[in-house]
Amino acid sequence: MQNRDDNNNNNFFNKNPLITFAIFSIVIILLFKTLIGENSPNEASVVGNKRAKQISYSELKSLIETKGVNKVDIGQSYIKAYSTDNATLYTTRIVPSDSKLTEELDKQGIEYNGFSETNWFTEMFGWLFPFLIIIAIWMFFAGRMQKSMGSGILGMGGSKKMINSEKPKTKFDDVAGVEEAKEEVQEIVDFLKYPARYVEIGAKIPKGVLLVGSPGTGKTLLAKAVAGEADVPFFSVTGSSFIEMFVGVGAARVRDLFEQAKKDAPSIIFIDEIDAIGKSRSAGANMGGNDEREQTLNQLLAEMDGFGTDTPIIILAATNRPEILDQALLRPGRFDRQVLVDKPDYEGRIKILKVHVKGVKMDSDVDLAEVARLTAGLAGADLANIVNEGALLAGRKNQKTVTQKDLYEAVERALAGLAKKSRRINPKEKKIVAYHESGHALMAETTVGAKKVSKVSIVPRGLAALGYTLNTPEENKFMMQRHELWAEVDVLLGGRAAEQVFIGEISTGAGNDLERATDIIKSMVQTYGMSDVAGLMVLEKSRHSFLSGGYGQSSREYSNKMAENMDEFIKTSLQERYNGVVERLELYRDAVEEVVKLLYKKENITGEEVRDIIINFEKENNLVSKVNIVVDDIEEELKADAKMVEEADKENNKHNKEGRDEK
Known part of the structure; x- marks a missing residue:
């Protein structure tokens, strides 16, 4: 028990250098006061073999007048006077305002001298004091650096304070919606639990697994679940934690991280946002970067090659920008498996x-x-x-x-954003918004391939929206057919067309709708080959960006004449689609008016209410066959595709079940 208390005390002083320095300074000051005590006017002190007696200044004046002293030493703050028999030393504080003391001493014929109140120790302390201040400042900044940068020299280079080491309690049951990803990492759990099983058969488990997915899809949670299922230590760190202002710190931290993981093997190292240090080093891709990031990446590559395939250490990493990672990270033997953690169905x-x-x-x-x-x-x-x-x-x-x-x-x-109930719009703008949103809703419900309406509202939401029509797809879509793109253009133009048909004047509210519609048609020409302008030619090469789910930087690779033809096609197409939308709204005028009345009354209506109004109008006017024109080939093709996907899912589930039964 005593040894443990001593260790705790030692750890306390090691972790608090400023407190140690303060205690050391107090001891030095006390020692200093003790050593210079002979120069202080203290009644209990003894100077040499003479007893020092403290007296008042008036008593000293009386002794001088009666010649009770034969020698006086005058200092800066006090006076020493020796008795006539040299047996007693009198001390008293000096009175600065008394300038006639020396005249009185001359008058009485008493010898007097001046003396310095300092000694060798005080002089030495005066020289050392500035150095003590410098040491205190150095210790202060060293402590701050140690807290923020870990262990090592001046706190640099270590990763003990940088990483989180734990044994997560998360299991696969806590991770839902990513069944395929869980199956991909299941064998990693088996390897960490039973490494000998794989080593004996000669199988080489992947050293690193890269979890790729959009933000919020559960990459970190899945990594914790792997460690939780395998019941092994989990070392988690972010990629940005390796980078500091000092060159070489990141590489040292990588070495320290792998050393800790090897000591606690079997274990898992998880590097979140690895793109912070793993950006491509190819020409032009690292503009504005620094050597520290490259050295850190090189050290990571070396460490991943530094342990054998039988070493029970798995490196998991997560990123939502796989397109910018260095190819050396993705080669077999490092992150040789990529697992897509996609948005759930x-x-x-x-x-x-x-x-x-x-x-x-x-x-x-x-x-x-x-x-x-x-x-x-x-x-x-x-x-x-x-x-x-x-x-x-x-x-x-x-x-x-x-x-x-x-x-x-x-x-x-x-x-759609937070409802702005306090933002009151005037009746004129409310009328415009109601017809605008009703136009969107009508086109969404009567156009083949469009996303159906979930809700229509004229309550302002978000930063600038005065109303909105909420369209939700039946399911996640990873591609769109040509008729679906045209349907989306028609729905976007529905708001502007409704303003023209029912109000007789257009407003600025359709600016974003027109921009999005133009972009869709431009992509159909430039990228998707869905027009006669360029045929199957791709006019712009785009670099895919996983994070945004779309396309990043692009470069123009077509002539001015092609640009003119494309501009003319976009303009003509928008006008043709707009004319068709106007005709549709004219045909459904009464239905739109009913939707607007209901919106004025309730401010929020559901997609079911919109559909009921449209269905009743179509029945009364026998318009179903005129409007809901569905091309038979497209309908049959969609049904066939759905049936094929359903059969493939059944076969895949059957195969997975058989695999689990065998295990």
Whole structure:
């Protein structure tokens, strides 16, 4: 017990150098005061073999007048006077205002001298004091650097304070919606649990696994689940933590990280946002970078080659920008497997919502399947935020449970922004917004290939939207057909056309709609080969960006004549589509008026209410066959594709089940 207390005390002083320095300074000052005590006027002190007696200044004057002293030493702050028999030393504080003391001494014929009150120690301390100040400042900054940069010289180079070492409790059951990704990393768990099984058979487990996916899809959670299932230490660190202002610190931290992982093997190293240090070193790709990042990357590459295939250490890394990573990282033997952690599909969203509602009190009317249908294209983090927003809304209303209405409002917040109920618009603008949004809704419901309407609102939301039409796809879409692109253009033009048809004048509210419609047609010409202007030619080579899900920088590679033809095609196409939209709205004039009346009354209407108005109007006017024209070939093709996908899913599930049974 005593040894442990001593160790704790030693650790305390080692971790608090400033406290140690303060205690050391106090001891030095006390020693200093003790050594210079002979020069202080203290009644109990002894100077040499003479006893020092402290007296008042007036008593000293009386002794001088009666010649009770035969010698006086005058210092800067006090006086020493020796008795006539030299047996007693009198000391007293000097009075600066008394300038006649020396005259009195001359008058009485008493010898007097001056003396210095300092000694060798005080002089030495005066020389050393500036150095002590410098040492104190150095220790202060050294302590700050050690806290922020880890261990090592001046706190640089270590990674003990930089990384998180733990044994996560997360399991695969806590990760939903990414079933394919879980299957890909399952063999890593088996290798960490039973490494001998793979070594004996001669199999080489991947050294590194790169988790690729959009933000919020659960890459970090999946990495923790791997460590939790394998029950091994989990060393997590972000890529930016390796980079410091000092050259060589990042490489030292990489070495330290791998040394710790090897000591605790089997273990997992997880590097989040690895693109911070793993950017490509090819010509022109590292402009504005520094040598520190490149040295850190080189050290990481060397460390990944530094342990054999039988070493039970797995490196997991996550990024949402795989296109910028250095090819040396992605070659076999390093990150030789890439696992896509994609946004969840409909079934996956239901599973994710079930995970996040476990600790939330839900009302009996909550339908998670309906919430999942409205949130197509959202990631797991978005779904978690929607559940939390719903709970916050319920708590604000002092409810005991979260209702379906709360979740609907949370979905709207996530997709369209916060409702600005305090932003009151005048009746004229409200009328324009109502017709504008009704035009969007009408075109979405009567155009083949368009996304159906979930909600129409004339309540301002977000930064600038005075109203919105919420369109949600039936499912995640990874590609679009030509008729679907034209349908999206028609829906975008519906708002502008409605203003012209029903109000007789256009406004600035359709600016963003026109911009998006123009971009769609331009992409159809330049990139997708969906026009006669360029045929199958690709006019712009684009660099795909995984993060944005679209295309990044592009370069123009066509003539001015081609540009003129393309501009003319875009202009003509927009006008033709716009004319068709105007005709459609003229045909459905009464239906649009009904939607506008309902919007004025309720301010928010559902997609079902819009569809009921349109269906009733079509029945009354026998317009179904005229408007909902579905090309038979397209319909049959879509049905065949759906059936093929369903059969492939069944076969894949059967194969996976057989594989699990064999294990």
